Amino acid sequence: MxxxxxxxxxxxxxxxxxxxxxxxxxxxxxxxxxxxxxxxxxxxxxxxxxxxxxxxxxxxxxxxxxxxxxxxxxxxxxxxxxxxxxxxxxxxxxxxxxxxxxxxxxxxxxxxxxxxxxxxxxxGPVSDVLQVGSVRLDVGERRAFAGSDEVSLTSTEFGLLSYLMKNPRQVFSREQLLSAVWGYSSMAGTRTVDVHIAQLRAKFGTLSPIRTVRGVGYSADAP
CATH class of the missing domain: 3.40.50.2300 (Response regulator)
Structure with a gap:
């Protein structure tokens, strides 16, 4: 097929x-x-x-x-x-x-x-709504919102943010995120994760739920 x-x-x-x-x-x-x-x-x-x-x-x-x-x-x-x-x-x-x-x-x-x-x-799943702070993801419709404003995300950005938001306050290393979101951790450098995190933070601004845990990785938490 x-x-x-x-x-x-x-x-x-x-x-x-x-x-x-x-x-x-x-x-x-x-x-x-x-x-x-x-x-x-x-x-x-x-x-x-x-x-x-x-x-x-x-x-x-x-x-x-x-x-x-x-x-x-x-x-x-x-x-x-x-x-x-x-x-x-x-x-x-x-x-x-x-x-x-x-x-x-x-x-x-x-x-x-x-x-x-x-x-x-x-x-993504047929229907699922995730929310951390003022950021909401409609996983079924692949739509993201910062407060009442819709934010356009690439499929990778959406996948990364939804993975973090499905596991709020849990800290993931860059290697764990590569494996879970990209699916080929041995084939890409961890810099890839940092670049996409920067993209997400730029799009959500002060409402971004992504928190950096120095020396460990990233988590999703209400700002």
Whole structure:
């Protein structure tokens, strides 16, 4: 049974075909594009379940594509493919709304795993409402609120915050959060957790329920 359509945007044909092969083996439909403008058109017309987006695209790069999607209110999960580790913090910057990243050279099997993980975070229970302080999550509808104001979150941000809020006042290490939320603790650095925590705090401001326990990790508690 097909799991949905994944849009793969990659200007190196050999890499694109290899990624497509592994995603199709996992049961996904795949549509390939090689430029940023074509990617935006495909997002609008095809409504993919996820986008695998190379950063180093010609003319309109992956960062600009993701920014345009988020500005249009499109929160389809985005997984960045980047050539350098030192781009990671910038790529997961607060304004971009990326869900995950992977650096070249990468294992296509690992990339397929990460797509599955991002989509698993996007599904969630049928109905569940979580509240810590003034922050409320409607897990069934995938909506987040700071007081009466709705806050737009990526699937990864939503998954991370809901995990903390389901276990209020319990402190989790970065390694525990990687394993529970990302699902592949051995494949990613703990800096990933810090970047997403910073994204959440920026979006919720003074109402953010996330507390840092120095030398240990993070917890959710009323501010």
């Amino acid at each position: 097909e799991r949905g359509l994944v849009l793969v945007v990659e200007d190196e044909p050999a890499i694109a075909e290899l990624v497509a092969l592994y995603l199709r083996r996992d049961g996904f439909g795949v549509h390939l594009e090689s430029s940023g403008d074509a990617a935006l058109a495909a997002v609008r017309t095809l409504s993919p379940v996820a986008v695998v987006l190379d950063v180093g695209l010609p003319v309109l790069n992956g960062i600009e594509v993701c920014r345009a999607m988020r500005a249009a209110g499109d929160w389809t999960p985005v997984l960045f493919v980047t050539a350098r580790d030192d781009e990671v913090d910038r790529l997961l910057g607060l304004e971009l709304g990326a869900d995950d990243y992977i650096t070249k050279p990468f294992s296509p099997r690992e990339l397929a795993l990460r797509v599955r993980t991002v989509l698993r975070r996007s599904s």
